[in-house]
Amino acid sequence: MNNNDTPHDEVIAETPYLRLVMRRGWSFVERTTASGVVSIAARTRDDRIVLVEQYRAPVDGNVIELPAGLSGDLADDPDESLETAAKRELLEETGYEAASWRRVIDLVTSSGLTNEVATIFVADDLEKTGTGGGDASEDITVHEVPLDEVDQWLYRAQEAGKLIDSRIYAGLYLLKGTS
Amino acid sequence: MNNNDTPHDEVIAETPYLRLVMRRGWSFVERTTASGVVSIAARTRDDRIVLVEQYRAPVDGNVIELPAGLSGDLADDPDESLETAAKRELLEETGYEAASWRRVIDLVTSSGLTNEVATIFVADDLEKTGTGGGDASEDITVHEVPLDEVDQWLYRAQEAGKLIDSRIYAGLYLLKGTS
Numbered sequence: 497m498n499n500n501d502t503p504h505d506e507v508i509a510e511t512p513y514l515r516l517v518m519r520r521g522w523s524f525v526e527r528t529t530a531s532g533v534v535s536i537a538a539r540t541r542d543d544r545i546v547l548v549e550q551y552r553a554p555v556d557g558n559v560i561e562l563p564a565g566l567s568g569d570l571a572d573d574p575d576e577s578l579e580t581a582a583k584r585e586l587l588e589e590t591g592y593e594a595a596s597w598r599r600v601i602d603l604v605t606s607s608g609l610t611n612e613v614a615t616i617f618v619a620d621d622l623e624k625t626g627t628g629g630g631d632a633s634e635d636i637t638v639h640e641v642p643l644d645e646v647d648q649w650l651y652r653a654q655e656a657g658k659l660i661d662s663r664i665y666a667g668l669y670l671l672k673g674t675s
Numbered sequence: 676m677n678n679n680d681t682p683h684d685e686v687i688a689e690t691p692y693l694r695l696v697m698r699r700g701w702s703f704v705e706r707t708t709a710s711g712v713v714s715i716a717a718r719t720r721d722d723r724i725v726l727v728e729q730y731r732a733p734v735d736g737n738v739i740e741l742p743a744g745l746s747g748d749l750a751d752d753p754d755e756s757l758e759t760a761a762k763r764e765l766l767e768e769t770g771y772e773a774a775s776w777r778r779v780i781d782l783v784t785s786s787g788l789t790n791e792v793a794t795i796f797v798a799d800d801l802e803k804t805g806t807g808g809g810d811a812s813e814d815i816t817v818h819e820v821p822l823d824e825v826d827q828w829l830y831r832a833q834e835a836g837k838l839i840d841s842r843i844y845a846g847l848y849l850l851k852g853t854s
Contacts, residue, residue, distance in 0.1 A: 509688035509695050511702035514788060516688050516695045523690035524733035525704045525788055552786040554703035559786045601833060603841040605785040607731040607738045609693060609704055612785055614841065647852070654780060662782040662793065665845035672848075673826070 526611045531568030533605075533612060534582040537667030538563060538592060538619040544640040545671060546590050546622070547664065551635070560639070560653055561661040563589045564614070582617045590638050591628030594619035600670055603663065614663060618670055643671060705790045710747030712784075712791060713761040716846030717742060717771060717798040723819040724850060725769050725801070726843065730814070739818070739832055740840040742768045743793070761796045769817050770807030773798035779849055782842065793842060797849055822850060 508516040514525045527533075538546040552559045565588070567581035568574055576584075579597065586592055598618045605612045630636035641649045646668060650660055687695040693704045706712075717725040731738045744767070746760035747753055755763075758776065765771055777797045784791045809815035820828045825847060829839055 508690060511687060511695070511697060514695065514702045514704070516690070516693065516704070518690060519732045519735075522732035523693045525693070525695070526733075527788070552783075553698045553701035554705075554788065554790045555783055555786045555792070556698075556790075559783055561786075601829075601839060603844075604731075604734055604738055604838045605841050606789060606791055607734045607740075607838065607840060609706070609733065609789060609791065610785060611733045611735075612788065613734070613838070650780070659783045659786065659792070660780060661786060662784050662841045662845055665782075665848045666841055669844045669848045669851075 524609050524611060527566070529569045530566035531574075532578050532581070533564065533566055533614040534578050534585060534617060535562040535564040535614045535663045535667070536582050536586050536617045536619050537671050538586055538590065538594060538622060539643070539671050540592075540622050540640060543643050545643055545646060545667065546592060547639045547641060548589050549637040549639060549658065550630070552659075555659055557657065557659050559659045559661055560650070560664065562663050562667045564663070565589070578615050579617075582615075582619070586619060587626050587628075589628055589630050589634070589636050591624050591626035592619075592622040593625045595621035595623070601666075603666060605662070616663065616666055616670065618667075643668070703788050703790060706745070708748045709745035710753075711757050711760065712743065712745055712793040713757050713764060713796060714741040714743040714793045714842045714846070715761050715765050715796045715798050716850050717765055717769065717773060717801060718822070718850050719771075719801050719819060722822050724822055724825060724846065725771060726818045726820060727768050728816040728818060728837065729809070731838075734838055736836065736838050738838045738840055739829070739843065741842050741846050743842070744768070757794050758796075761794075761798070765798060766805050766807075768807055768809050768813070768815050770803050770805035771798075771801040772804045774800035774802070780845075782845060784841070795842065795845055795849065797846075822847070
């Protein structure tokens with residue numbers, strides 16, 4: 497996601513995963529290890545959306561999100577496509593494979609402070625073929641929430657102290673518009 | 676948004692607006708000048724959603740977003756509430772005041788790389804009382820898009836090279852669910 501055509505970027509600091517950059521007086525972070533971000537709005541055959549929950553250190557709390565992950569961050573497949581990454585992440589995190597995949601839209605997540613762009617996929621016709629839960633570094637809880645109860649479910653999750661990721665609403669909007 | 680209860684945070688670098696922090700091996704950025712972020716899903720009386728477009732240096736392009744802004748970043752009002760900030764930002768950016776305000780949900784924008792939380796408001800019963808366009812440092816174009824044409828409008832905007840912010844879909848989901 498680093499735009500090499502943009503001149504005068506100054507690197508302020510770098511950690512193993514993030515780079516703090518100054519561009520024309522504006523500072524932001526970019527990922528150093530990923531070429532893209534994918535988020536998947538996945539719907540089961542009985543009309544449930546598949547959500548994941550995991551602890552996120554930056555907010556020091558548990559976050560409810562669409563299944564998501566990075567492309568290009570694997571040493572053995574640095575050129576992994578977004579589509580391949582989406583299929584891999586859905587299976588790793590939730591145990592599901594989907595017969596139907598649709599790439600829908602690219603969304604910036606917080607363009608005042610990062611150049612991150614997430615590509616949203618809709619996955620339908622799910623079949624459980626794995627256990628989910630994430631890779632060795634992750635501890636992920638899977639929630640399958642009926643689409644007609646999800647508003648109240650998210651409200652109760654927030655009341656219980658959980659945090660809700662913005663992209664969930666992109667997923668809900670897209671799924672409910674194509675049911 | 677800095678959680679002072681969390682021990683062992685190490686500040687890696689700081690710019691005028693962002694701080695790069697390491698927490699238990701995980702790095703992220705936090706804003707240094709704001710206590711909160713507000714985003715407003717505003718609907719005109721003839722069922723248009725009010726969107727804003729502005730250049731964002733981190734993505735080096737124009738982004739379509741909900742009207743949004745920071746609370747607590749004004750020297751003359753460091754304790755500004757989220758509600759007051761939402762009303763101020765809607766008026767500054769779009770020229771609209773709303774008779775009906777509803778605070779709906781807090782959303783994390785990208786909790787893998789920032790602790791940012793955006794509070795989403797729904798604003799109804801709009802009346803134009805200003806010119807919009809942002810404050811002295813901003814150059815904002817206002818778009819009023821009929822809700823029943825917004826999907827195609829966003830698709831065409833993306834095709835034209837504009838970037839779409841994720842929170843727009845939270846706004847659309849909330850507005851279409853309460854029309």
